Amino acid sequence: MSSRLSKSFFRKGSKTKDEPMALPTSTGVQSVVTLAVIGCGQRGKNYSQYSLDFPEQCKVVAIAEPRPATRKQFAQEHQIDQTLVFRTWEELLAASEDTVKAIGKRLADAVLVTVQDHMHLEVTTAFAKQGYHILCEKPMSTSVEGCIEMEEVVRKANIIFGMGHVMxxxxxxxxxxxxxxxxxxxxxxxxxxxxxxxxxxxxxxxxxxxxxxxxxxxxxxxxxxxxxxxxxxxxxxxxxxxxxxxxxxxxxFNKASKPMEARGATRCLDCPMEKKCEYSAKKIYLEPVAHGQTGWPIKPLVDGVPDIENVMEALQTGPYGRCVYECExxxxxxxxxxxxxxxxxxxxxxxxxxxxxxxxxxxxxxxxxxxxxxxxxxxxxxxxxxxxxxxxxxxxxxxHGGGDIGLIRSFVEAVRFGKQQILGTNVEEVMQNHLIVFAAELSRKEGRVVDCRAFEVEARDMVAAANAKT
Missing domain, CATH: 3.30.360.10 (Dihydrodipicolinate Reductase; domain 2)
Known part of the structure; x- marks a missing residue:
């Protein structure tokens, strides 16, 4: 394989000079920081819990979530006005743009980006360009190019930026x-x-x-x-x-490791050795919900509150009921x-x-x-x-040992006072540490020691060259 960066890391097709400023108020400091949550799953829920526990610090005022039951439940928990409850992040972005044009004000002070990994780049850059402060769940992007692009957009927007490095x-x-x-x-x-x-x-x-x-x-x-x-x-x-x-x-976790006793079964509920398998979906999901457990890892299986019926259906038809040796x-x-x-x-x-x-x-x-x-x-x-x-x-x-609440607290404080340093990091450092992870994976795939500085220089050069062609 070539010593150059693997194309699989790229999408197909020092601190910033100026500290971001808090949104202006009569005192120059935000009192209650308002948040828009994009993605109301496990991570969005965990971060947003801070607003319910400390309403004097922040409040969720807008959400975007495609799943109807999850969207409704989240909106009710946070008492969000129905005019600010959206199905997609694009709808929220468009409404924000209309509000900015009409009254010169965004829908919230900051956005929590807690959608699937491949969406982080597009969502974060879109809202950063509108001037929102951003807390983005890890990772920045699934490609080297995406990480460098996000760094550039965030720096130009001069916003507070937090990354879900909760540790x-x-x-x-x-x-x-x-x-x-x-x-x-x-x-x-x-x-x-x-x-x-x-x-x-x-x-x-x-x-x-x-x-x-x-x-x-x-x-x-x-x-x-x-x-x-x-x-x-x-x-x-x-x-x-x-x-x-x-x-x-x-x-x-591959077909070669599948026990002989499992025969041709592709789902746990049809498997003759289910009772002996530590990865049995019945043991992991169905038995706990029968005893009243409805949190992780059961909650992601269904839209709404888990129960015996909807979890059973999910295991019969969805991905979480598959044999772990038969997945892709x-x-x-x-x-x-x-x-x-x-x-x-x-x-x-x-x-x-x-x-x-x-x-x-x-x-x-x-x-x-x-x-x-x-x-x-x-x-x-x-x-x-x-x-x-x-x-x-x-x-x-x-x-995460208190890391979730520690991160959201630090982010809210950083927005409140307009000081990036409260987060203890910045987008440049976040991007560089992501590049170390990409370099490690390149080492694994190519079987060689990777020079970290050379990797970053080559990555930036490749992105610059690609941008120059467009």
Missing amino acids: RYSPYSQEITEVIRSGSLGELVNAVHVEPVGYYHFAHSYVRGSWGKERDSSFSLMTKCCHDIDLLCHWFGPAKPTRVSSFGSLKH NDVCDNQVVNLEFSNGSTASLTMVAFSSTICERQTRLHFTHGEIVGDMHKFTVTDFRKKTSKTFRPSNLGG
């Missing part, structure tokens, strides 16, 4: 960051970071679900672990990644990434499907004078010089 914003991660930045353990030399996705979580999302096929979304390192790479880069900063290598494969999935179920930084430090990331814990990252950070060992619930700091160890148990409220 940075949990109390657990932030307390570890404080220890690193304090220098009390010396210099950070090495990190060993493991993302145990969880056996049924991986089967749900990356085999049967929306992230199972690269052509429909992206490769699993990007869709699952781009915020792990972001966190590692954050911890080692200001040093930058210089070289990356990666290995991985789709080891298990093609993304890695195990992958390792090795990073070298500009100061000589190193890090490794392991993403693996086969674990009992669900996304409870395990991390070992090795310093010149100590170490930190953590599991997202607690971490232990050992100082070699003092010969002491102390365990910390940060608060853990909400999804």
